[in-house]
Amino acid sequence: MKNDSVITLVTGGNRGMGLAIAKSLATSGQKVIIGSRNLDNGLAAVEKLNSEGLKLDAIQLDVTDSTSVTAAAHTLAKKYGYLTTLINNAGSVFDFGMEPSQISQELLRKDFEVNYFGLIDVTQKMMPLLKKAPQAKIINISSMMGSKTEALNPQSEVYRAVAVGYQSAKAAANxxxxxxxxxxxxxxxxxxVNAIDPGMVATEFGGATPEQAREMGAKPITVGIKRTIALATDFENKDNATFTNINGPVAW
Ligand SMILES: NC(=O)c1ccc[n+]([C@@H]2O[C@H](COP(=O)([O-])OP(=O)(O)OC[C@H]3O[C@@H](n4cnc5c(N)ncnc54)[C@H](OP(=O)(O)O)[C@@H]3O)[C@@H](O)[C@H]2O)c1
Known part of the structure; x- marks a missing residue:
């Protein structure tokens, strides 16, 4: 496939890594649609990119709202007819630092609504569009935080991190x-269908500022999106059922 016939949807594309992924893929010539739960934020992001000479589109898409997901799939079907790439990037953590013995059902469910049930709802509803493309790919933005092997490895950068709801939801998404x-x-x-670990990246994820995240060792967004961009622009499309980061395979 040629880059200009590729149509890519990035969920949670209005800021953070999703926005950087959208910009990078649009720069490479792909038609990119930013999914944003607040349409105004998506439109503002698109307006800024359009003023830089890029041409993107925005769509209202709250991954936890099945009506919103259904409507987005309907709109994309009417406007574009097919989808080549779905990047399930939207994600949130609600239980960072909470002890597993204390975590409430409410927060556990919130973690799962976005990072697991939402991801699956979007994927299932976009599937008819993905099936219409000559070849297609789904990239799930996961996390090393979802790896049980890494959680048990004292040498791992995620060994001390605790967010059992978020971690379980990412493991389930894997x-x-x-x-x-x-x-x-x-x-x-x-x-x-592949999963990606972006590494610890300096965004507003988890409520920290990018500066605070950087002080804790987070990498720049350009590094965090590298593996996703490599997969999203790989037209051989051979990788399947992998979990990788910029260093290679990540233990499930
Ligand atoms: N940053 C890291 O260190 C890190 C590490 C490993 C994995 N990740 C994963 O990378 C992905 C992107 O994270 P990020 O660092 O770019 O975080 P971010 O800056 O906080 O951005 C998260 C994006 O997800 C969107 N989102 C949240 N809930 C949503 C919902 N219900 N429906 C639609 N969109 C929703 C947000 O939209 P609003 O603007 O409306 O809130 C925002 O666009 C996430 O899946 C995260 O789990 C991040």
Whole structure:
């Protein structure tokens, strides 16, 4: 496929890594749609990028609101007819630093609504559009925080991190990645499904400022999106059911 026939949807594309991914892929010639739960924020992001000479689109998309997801899929079907790449980037953490013995059901469910159920709802509702492209890919922005191997490794950068709701939701999204990838292969569909660990990145994730995140060792956004951009611009589209970061495979 040529880059200019690629149509990419980035959820949570109005800021942070999602915005940087959208900008980078639009710069490479892809048609990029920013999904934003607050449409005004999505439109403001698009307006700024358009003023820099890029041409992106924005769509209202709250991944936790099934009506919003259905409407977005409908609009994209009417406007574009197909989707080549779905980047499930929208994510949130609600329980950072909380002890597993104390964490409330309410916060656990919030973590799962965005990072697991929302991701699956978007994926299922965009599937008819992905099936219409000659080849397609789904990239799930996961986290090393979802790796049980890393959580048990004292040398790991995530060894001391505790957010059991967020971590479990990302681990669950990793299993969804594997099972969906296997389903696509079983049915000989040209759709790949992979998970990405961006590393610790200086965004507003978790309520910190990018400066605070940098002081804690977070990497620049340009580094955090590198692996995603490599996958999103790989037209061989051979990688399937992988969990990787810029250093290679990440333990599940
Ligand atoms: N930053 C890190 O260190 C790090 C490390 C590992 C993995 N990640 C993952 O990377 C992804 C991007 O994170 P980031 O660092 O760029 O965070 P961020 O700057 O906080 O951006 C998060 C994005 O997700 C959107 N979002 C949250 N809930 C949503 C919902 N219900 N529906 C639609 N969009 C929603 C936000 O929209 P609003 O503007 O409306 O809030 C925002 O656009 C997330 O999946 C995160 O788990 C981040």
């Amino acid at each position: 299993m969804f990645t594997v099972q969906l990838a296997k389903e696509m292969s079983r049915n000989n569909l040209p759709i790949t």
